[in-house]
Every structure is written in structure tokens, then in C-alpha cells.
Amino acid sequence: MQKIKQSWLRREKAFASFATGPLLDFWHRREECEFTGVGNLTLRYVRFTSPQHHRVILIVPGRIESYIKYPELAYDLFHCGFDVVIIDHRGQGRSDRLLEDSHRGHVVDFNDYVDDLETLYLKEIVSGHYQQRYALAHSMGGAILALFLARQPRAFHAVALAAPMFGITLPLPPFLAHRILDWAEKMPALRDGYALGTGRWRAHPFGINQLTHSRERYQRNLRFYADDPAIRVGGPTYHWVREGVQAGRSIISQVNNITTPMLLMQASEDRVVDNRSQDLFCEAMAAAGHPCEGVTPYVIEGARHEILFETDAMRAQALNAVVDFFARHV
Structure with missing residues (x-):
């Protein structure tokens, strides 16, 4: 494991050769699977397994993401001795969409995400008879996982959340944004339309991105969406935003x-989710008598929203924290 950990600190220097060599070979070993979610939607997921592994990590991605974006993370965790399972949520990735315009990020009920995750957990994680079960979630995935844990707190031995979406950064003052969301909810033609200031997917240059400082990882992820129009998702609908706020x-x-x-990792330069809501969550967890690791969020200084796709130093800091945390909960 020490060898793979050391590689995390120097990967960007030769990222292209890594991505087209060891990482591509690893990706070819994947098993692409599916299950039926709420409303009979077909949901896809991918898994990487080894008969030598007795531990598993369920990865729960964020909004618009697909497991196609996660080979590097799966590679690193697999080589730390974990089987890896990654879900494509309803309405994104290779899973079924809910609206005719497939670019609209939409969900009927946020709990549908949670029900889907529970179905996959029972199908893939429990049936695997693993000695240790863990979960790692990013952004919207963190909200989904937290709601799942409220139902099944003993489902995993430990979980890690990276920049969880416990609050959304809105372009308007909260009181005004909430009024608009409530107003749009009453108008079907508007509620399922793109939220203010958003639209169909389009490629943004690295220089204006708010997700990561890593040019190599950002451009690689952009190519996934540019090369495969079927996985593109644009802005959220008004209804999705309302559901996210209520979640x-x-x-x-x-x-x-x-x-x-639980380990909660916070990106100090996050402009996508509201870090104050993560602070509030940690305070509430401590008051309830089961604090997060370290009581307060574990801050990755300098990181933007996509902590797990940041530059080598910040990404390695986060991955080491996750793997070491899981090792303490067996």
C-alpha cells in the first residue's frame, strides 16, 4: 500500500502515460452492471473485484457525474486492497433519464436517490459477504449517503464524505431564492425547466472552472463528456434545486x-456547496453524541469543490485521510 500512496504525490508529472497505460489496463477489467430503481428505471453501476479482497468501498458520485469519471479513484482504492463499486444515479451517467431533454438535471423526489442506493447496497454490498464495508461520497452523493445512513446506520463500518452537499450555494439571497423555488413549483412548465442562470451542458475552459486546480484531471474529465454526448448533463431544474435544499x-x-x-472533508475554496452547512452538520452530530472524526470538518486547505480530483498534494492528503480512517474502523 505504501508504494501506491507514494505514487499519489507525483502522478500529474506523467499523467498522460499513466492514464493511457496502467489506468487504461485497469479500466478494461471493469464489470458494468445494472439494476432496476424506483419507477422501473434502469440504473447502471460498475465494479472492480478481486478474490483476494475482503473489504469494499461503495462510491457515491455527485450531480451530473458518471462512473466513467472515476477510474483513477477506483484504481487507487483497488490497489489499497478494496473492491470498488460505483453507481450512476438516475438521470445521469449511463442510467435512465427522467425528462425528454436529457441535459436537464432532474429528480422527482430526492429520496428516490436514497431508495436506489439502498437497492444497490442490498444487491452488491450485502450479498458480497465482505468483512468490512465502507462508503465514499462526493457532493450530492454525500447528501444521498447521509440520508441512507439515517435509515441504516449500521450498513457500513465507516464512511467518508468529500465536500458533501448539505447546503447549495445559491445565486440569490436565500429568502428570495426560496420564494422563487416555491413559486416555480406551482408552475409545471417552469418547475421542470432549467434553474436561473443554467442550461444545457457545454465545455468550460480550465481557466474559469471552479472545481479543481488540476489542469490534467479537469481536461481528462472534460474529454469524457465531450467524447460521449450520451452522458452529458447540464444545469438542474428548479424542482431539483428545491429537492436538494429540502434534502x-x-x-x-x-x-x-x-x-x-464519519470523516467529513471540506474544501476551503468551495464555491459549489455551502461550507457553513457542513459546519452546522458537524456541530449537530457532536451535540447528538456521535461527532464526526475530529469533531469539525477536516479542511483541505486550498482545495476547490472536487477534492478527489484536485492536484496531487491535496488529493493525496484527502486519500490518505480516507484510507487511514477506514483502517481504524474494522
Whole structure:
């Protein structure tokens, strides 16, 4: 494991050769699978397994993401001795879409995401008879996982959340944004339309991105979407935003039920989710008697929203924290 950990600190220097060599070979070993989610939607996921592994990590991606974006993370965790399972949420990636315009990020009920995750957990994680079960979630995936843990706090031995979406950074003052969301909810033609200031997917140059400082990882991820139009997702609908806001409130209200050992990693330069909501969550968890690791968020200084796709130093800091945390909970 030490060898793979050391590689995390020097990968960007030869990223192209890594991506077209060892990483591509690893990706060819994947198993692409599917299951039926809420409303009979077909949901896809990918897994990497070895008969030598007795531990598993379920990866829960963020909004618009696909497992196609996650080979590097899967590679690193697999070589640390974990089987890896990654879901494509409803409405994105290779899973079924909900609206005719496939670029619209939409969900009917946020709990549909949670129900889907529970179905995959029962199908793939429990049936695998693993000695240790872990989960790692990013952004929207963090909100989904937290709601799942409120239902099943003993499902995993430990979990890690990277920049979880417990609150959304809105372009308007909250009181005004919430009024607009409530107003749009009453108008079907508007509620399922793109939220203010958003639209169909388009490629943004690295220089204006708010996700990562890593040019190599950003450009690689951009190519996935540029080369495969079927996985593109643009802005969220008004209804999705409303559901996301309500999900954050629901998570805070259910902290008494979330007793799973948890590491919450916060990006200090996040402009996508509201870091204050993560602080509030950690305070509420501590008040409930089962604090997050370190009581407060583990801050990755200098990191933007996509901590797991940041430059080598910040990404290695986060990955080491995750792997070491999981090692303490067996």
C-alpha cells in the first residue's frame, strides 16, 4: 500500500502515460452492471473485484457525474486492497433519464436517490459477504449517503464524505431564492425547466472552472463528456434545486439517527456547496453524541469543490485521510 500512496504525490508529472497505460489496463477489467430503481428505471453501476479482497468501498458520485469519471479513484482504492463499486444515479451517467431533454438535471423526489442506493447496497454490498464495508461520497452523493445512513446506520463500518452537499450555494439571497423555488413549483412548465442562470451542458475552459486546480484531471474529465454526448448533463431544474435544499434540511433534522463513524472533508475554496452547512452538520452530530472524526470538518486547505480530483498534494492528503480512517474502523 505504501508504494501506491507514494505514487499519489507525483502522478500529474506523467499523467498522460499513466492514464493511457496502467489506468487504461485497469479500466478494461471493469464489470458494468445494472439494476432496476424506483419507477422501473434502469440504473447502471460498475465494479472492480478481486478474490483476494475482503473489504469494499461503495462510491457515491455527485450531480451530473458518471462512473466513467472515476477510474483513477477506483484504481487507487483497488490497489489499497478494496473492491470498488460505483453507481450512476438516475438521470445521469449511463442510467435512465427522467425528462425528454436529457441535459436537464432532474429528480422527482430526492429520496428516490436514497431508495436506489439502498437497492444497490442490498444487491452488491450485502450479498458480497465482505468483512468490512465502507462508503465514499462526493457532493450530492454525500447528501444521498447521509440520508441512507439515517435509515441504516449500521450498513457500513465507516464512511467518508468529500465536500458533501448539505447546503447549495445559491445565486440569490436565500429568502428570495426560496420564494422563487416555491413559486416555480406551482408552475409545471417552469418547475421542470432549467434553474436561473443554467442550461444545457457545454465545455468550460480550465481557466474559469471552479472545481479543481488540476489542469490534467479537469481536461481528462472534460474529454469524457465531450467524447460521449450520451452522458452529458447540464444545469438542474428548479424542482431539483428545491429537492436538494429540502434534502439538506432533512439531513440536519435526522442527525440523531446517523451514528456511523464519519470523516467529513471540506474544501476551503468551495464555491459549489455551502461550507457553513457542513459546519452546522458537524456541530449537530457532536451535540447528538456521535461527532464526526475530529469533531469539525477536516479542511483541505486550498482545495476547490472536487477534492478527489484536485492536484496531487491535496488529493493525496484527502486519500490518505480516507484510507487511514477506514483502517481504524474494522
